[in-house]
Amino acid sequence: MKLLIKHGHVLDPSTGIDGIYDLLIENGMIKAVEKHIEGEADEVVDASDRYVMPGFIDLHVHLREPGFEYKETIKTGSMAAARGGFTSICAMPNTNPAADSVESIEFILKKAKKDALVNILPVGAITKGQSGLELTDISGMVKAGAIAISEDGKSVMDTSIYLESMKIAGKVGIPILAHCEDKSLVGIGVMNEGAKSRELGLPGISNAVEDVIAARDIILAKEAGAKLHLCHCSTKDSVTFVKMAKEDHLPVTAEVCPHHFTMSDDEIASDHGNYKMNPPLRSKEDVQALKEGLRDNILDVIATDHAPHGAEENNQSMAAAPFGIVGLETAFSLTMTELVKEGYLSPMQMVEKLSYNPAKVIGIDKGSLAVGKIADVVIGDPNARYKIDVNEFVSKGRNTPFDGKEVYGRIETTIVAGKVVYNITRSEEI
Ligand SMILES: NC(=O)N[C@@H](CC(=O)O)C(=O)O
Numbered sequence: 001m002k003l004l005i006k007h008g009h010v011l012d013p014s015t016g017i018d019g020i021y022d023l024l025i026e027n028g029m030i031k032a033v034e035k036h037i038e039g040e041a042d043e044v045v046d047a048s049d050r051y052v053m054p055g056f057i058d059l060h061v062h063l064r065e066p067g068f069e070y071k072e073t074i075k076t077g078s079m080a081a082a083r084g085g086f087t088s089i090c091a092m093p094n095t096n097p098a099a100d101s102v103e104s105i106e107f108i109l110k111k112a113k114k115d116a117l118v119n120i121l122p123v124g125a126i127t128k129g130q131s132g133l134e135l136t137d138i139s140g141m142v143k144a145g146a147i148a149i150s151e152d153g154k155s156v157m158d159t160s161i162y163l164e165s166m167k168i169a170g171k172v173g174i175p176i177l178a179h180c181e182d183k184s185l186v187g188i189g190v191m192n193e194g195a196k197s198r199e200l201g202l203p204g205i206s207n208a209v210e211d212v213i214a215a216r217d218i219i220l221a222k223e224a225g226a227k228l229h230l231c232h233c234s235t236k237d238s239v240t241f242v243k244m245a246k247e248d249h250l251p252v253t254a255e256v257c258p259h260h261f262t263m264s265d266d267e268i269a270s271d272h273g274n275y276k277m278n279p280p281l282r283s284k285e286d287v288q289a290l291k292e293g294l295r296d297n298i299l300d301v302i303a304t305d306h307a308p309h310g311a312e313e314n315n316q317s318m319a320a321a322p323f324g325i326v327g328l329e330t331a332f333s334l335t336m337t338e339l340v341k342e343g344y345l346s347p348m349q350m351v352e353k354l355s356y357n358p359a360k361v362i363g364i365d366k367g368s369l370a371v372g373k374i375a376d377v378v379i380g381d382p383n384a385r386y387k388i389d390v391n392e393f394v395s396k397g398r399n400t401p402f403d404g405k406e407v408y409g410r411i412e413t414t415i416v417a418g419k420v421v422y423n424i425t426r427s428e429e430i
């Protein structure tokens with residue numbers, strides 16, 4: 001099987017290629033990347049005026065299976081990933097039951113093999129049942145296929161238990177994906193603490209809720225000799241702490257979600273679940289710090305924190321709705337619109353943060369279009385201009401504040417191991 005992608009703007013951080021090239025895929029692998037590739041192919045794609053990129057890798061996705069299949073399943077989450085240009089996604093462990101054992105990791109991989117359009121990379125919980133009390137079998141889960149550990153949805157508040165898990169992760173060679181939220185400080189907060197929360201009369205979440213744990217986790221990872229990746233950074237001081245850790249040559253990396261660099265709390269139009277996520281939309285000053293942190297490569301990764309919820313539970317006031325919004329199908333367009341078109345990121349930097357860097361964080365041989373690599377490839381039109389429409393989503397979740405937002409950038413074709421898993425012109429067929 002030969003698939004030839006012609007005249008595309010190839011962006012590949014691993015080889016430094018940034019220009020108009022042809023790319024040939026044969027038997028699921030990248031066979032050639034050259035100025036002109038002639039000859040026969042089973043399928044030829046004209047990628048003129050399109051970006052051709054290594055498939056995106058999302059380090060932060062909530063697939064909801066098992067336990068909350070009405071919100072999303074491994075199958076529907078993988079369809080949303082394919083539509084968003086993601087060829088590999090990390091499945092966060094806060095399911096029911098939590099992904100906290102060898103059996104639960106095996107379940108996800110088995111289900112993924114049967115149902116998923118993209119690569120599913122399970123993340124194991126740090127404590128049993130995410131109760132914060134007793135460590136899981138971390139090395140067993142890693143042997144079974146977990147690529148990282150995380151207590152996402154909350155932080156492990158007991159510092160000594162957390163330090164112990166970091167030491168094991170350090171030995172096994174996997175990163176900790178850290179959700180930073182001080183449980184004792186967050187109280188009943190539902191949105192960023194500031195003028196807007198006071199205007200709406202809603203309880204706030206201060207920056208300190210994130211900052212104290214971000215700082216703690218960096219200190220602990222240093223002591224444990226572990227690789228630490230900070231999830232969904234939302235505050236100015238988180239950026240400062242990551243910068244300090246990098247200056248100290250610690251193996252600390254960090255991610256930002258598109259909603260946190262796209263919208264600030266003053267833009268919250270109403271008291272509605274679509275604006276509720278953890279961490280919350282922060283101040284303009286925080287948003288600016290995140291954009292600059294990405295530009296200056298202090299922040300390494302763009303991850304979605306795709307957190308689908310049912311319509312009934314989401315379409316309520318913020319006090320009643322659950323935390324979280326969907327992100328897989330809007331990440332590329334929000335990144336193009338807010339960061340690339342605005343001059344914060346070059347197209348190549350965007351690909352680093354959506355593909356090359358996440359692969360490095362979890363140590364997988366992906367995020368590259370080099371000859372001989374597995375052909376996980378995405379083609380996107382950087383100039384397509386349109387309005388986000390939740391009715392077009394293939395995710396079960398519609399919970400987003402970006403419905404109707406006018407954006408640039410649309411994914412057209414997603415290829416996993418040489419197979420087209422999404423194509424905009426025949427999306428209904430897949
Ligand atoms: N981000 C969220 O607001 N919610 C996530 C949990 C998480 O990522 O912390 C969820 O599982 O719904």
Ligand SMILES: [Zn+2]
Nearest residue numbers: 152153179231
């Ligand atoms: Zn989280």
